[in-house]
Amino acid sequence: MxxxxxxxxxxxxxxxxxxxxxxxxxxxxxxxxxxxxxxxxxxxxxxxxxxxxxxxxxxxxxxxxxxxxxxxxxxxxxxxxxxxxxxxxxxxxxxxxxxxxxxxxxxxxxxxxxxxxxxxxxxxxxxxxxxxxxxxxxxxxxxxxxxxxxxxxxxxxxxxxxxxxxxxxxxxxxxxxxxxxxxxNPAKVEQGRRIVGEHHTTFLNLFDAHMVSGTGADIIAAYRGFLDACSEASVAANPKASALVTAAEQIAPDDSFPPDLAESDDVALYHHPLMGVSFLVCYGQVEAAHRTPPANAEDPAAEVLRGYVEDKTVPGYVLEDLAAKYPDTVDAAYRAALSSPGFRWEHDGVALLRLHKPNFTRDKELPGVTPVPSSLIDEYRRLS
Structure with a gap:
């Protein structure tokens, strides 16, 4: 044509x-x-x-x-x-x-x-x-x-x-x-991946693991420590970046955290090498459900596992990570939680995550940090 x-x-x-x-x-x-x-x-x-x-x-x-x-x-x-x-x-x-x-x-x-x-x-x-x-x-x-x-x-x-x-x-x-x-812009994809990769290294150096858990107050403090460590690493690599550094308490003030996170006794701070930071309330309970599968769908452990599956804000890779960590019990956990006797994570897990996680495919391709163009940085920061 x-x-x-x-x-x-x-x-x-x-x-x-x-x-x-x-x-x-x-x-x-x-x-x-x-x-x-x-x-x-x-x-x-x-x-x-x-x-x-x-x-x-x-x-x-x-x-x-x-x-x-x-x-x-x-x-x-x-x-x-x-x-x-x-x-x-x-x-x-x-x-x-x-x-x-x-x-x-x-x-x-x-x-x-x-x-x-x-x-x-x-x-x-x-x-x-x-x-x-x-x-x-x-x-x-x-x-x-x-x-x-x-x-x-x-x-x-x-x-x-x-x-x-x-x-x-x-x-x-x-x-x-x-x-x-x-x-x-493919160049921005690569830039975002590089930034998240650097942040992931900072997280691992700070906590010796890709995840840290504790109370809501513990995790808020840990996250702010991570933000400060990222700023320090950025300034070490480029001293001119010191003019752009913002204190962690300003980036993440108390009112930016939902009450259910701040008041919880069971929160995890998870850092993915491509997608960056996630806050996971009740993570310990979900891990326990993988380690010791619930008896049936009415079991409170089954309910919290279903909640993680259905919650669109919980990244699919978190559940993939848990499945890999508990390969001998993951099938039993999901069979009970979903009332699905034939469920096998190896065959059915991806379909389950695609059904409930709208960004499941994207999470495997695009970085979780947005490289803001230099011409828009001031306006973007004012909107934050």
């Missing part, structure tokens, strides 16, 4: 998704998504369009799958070639705040302030639809691929060159809400 044919096709395919996302069955989710975008301003029409985009491409706050995933899963009548396009949108869509470097016909040359990548992008509605976009200005939008092209999906928020301070704040807010946006 030539460029015009590809753009027409993208426009038609996108229209089908918008009709789907704005259907009555998703009204409640759409209303919540509009509320989520209200803090970014831009008027009700922009909020509606951005809410539709978010529903299509992003998991909601409850961890439910993006509607594009649902559309692909439930609609068996999609033509194979169209399905390939939609799958490309699911895997490679890019939401960002972009500097407009050039405009020619229906094409915009854009530089993303978040992932620091350049995108030649096309308006599916043609040159007239972007005739008002100002070179040297900024736009907030989402891009999706078709063929070798990037196309503009949904609405665009427009800003002039003099709006740069507010634009930076908007970009930092977007990155704060969706930390993985920066990882569209």
């Amino acid at each position: 030539n460029t015009d044919e590809l753009l027409d096709r993208a426009g038609n395919l996108k229209e089908a998704l918008v009709v789907y996302a704005s259907s009555p069955g998703f009204a409640r989710r759409l209303s919540q998504a509009m509320s989520d975008f209200s803090g970014l301003g831009g008027g009700e029409q922009n909020q509606w369009a951005e809410a539709v985009e978010s529903l299509l491409y992003d998991p909601d706050q409850g961890g439910r799958e993006p509607l594009l995933d649902r559309y692909l899963r439930t609609n068996k009548n999609i033509e194979p070639d169209e399905r390939l396009v939609y799958e490309g949108w699911r895997e490679r869509n890019v939401i960002g705040v972009f500097r407009v470097d050039a405009r020619k016909g229906a094409r915009l040359s854009l530089h993303n302030l978040i992932d620091q990548m350049d995108y030649d992008s096309y308006a599916t509605a043609g040159a007239e639809a972007i005739s008002f976009v100002q070179r040297g200005g900024y736009v907030m939008t989402r891009l999706v691929p078709i063929g070798d092209l990037w196309t503009i999906s949904g609405t665009m928020r427009l800003f002039g060159p003099r709006d740069l301070p507010g634009v930076k704040t908007l970009a930092a807010s977007l990155l704060k809400r969706f930390p993985t946006l920066v990882f569209n």
Whole structure:
């Protein structure tokens, strides 16, 4: 297909998704998504369009799958070639705040302030639809691929060159809400992995293990000690970084920890070599359930194990780690907790985690630390 044919096709395919996302069955989710975008301003029409985009491409706050995933899963009548396009949108869509470097016909040359990548992008509605976009200005939008092209999906928020301070704040807010946006850039993935790897070494040097346990108060103190140790290591490697160091009590004040963690007698601080830090309440009880399997599903130990399985905030790798630690008893633990006599962790564990952990696959690929672009650091820190 030539460029015009590809753009027409993208426009038609996108229209089908918008009709789907704005259907009555998703009204409640759409209303919540509009509320989520209200803090970014831009008027009700922009909020509606951005809410539709978010529903299509992003998991909601409850961890439910993006509607594009649902559309692909439930609609068996999609033509194979169209399905390939939609799958490309699911895997490679890019939401960002972009500097407009050039405009020619229906094409915009854009530089993303978040992932620091350049995108030649096309308006599916043609040159007239972007005739008002100002070179040297900024736009907030989402891009999706078709063929070798990037196309503009949904609405665009427009800003002039003099709006740069507010634009930076908007970009930092977007990155704060969706930390993985920066990882569209492969170099940022490698940078994030390097940072987490350095933090993991610091954690191991500090605690002689990848996990430390104790009361909530113990773990808060341990975490702050870890933050200070990371800062010290950063300054040792680069003395200029001392100007960016923030005290651990400011990064992690008392009110940043939920009461159930702070008041618990059973908390673990876990550091993964790729994903970084996790706080795990009742970890000792869950480990005990692996070591000594519960008698049946009504056993309190079975209940706490099910809670870890179903809690989307508990990383899947924590349960994988426990399964590897207790290979002789893990099957019995899950058979009792799930009332599933035939359960075998070796065969059924991955499927169980994929069902309950929306980020299970991502946790094996992307680092848990976001490398913030230097141009956005000040705004990002002010939002923290």
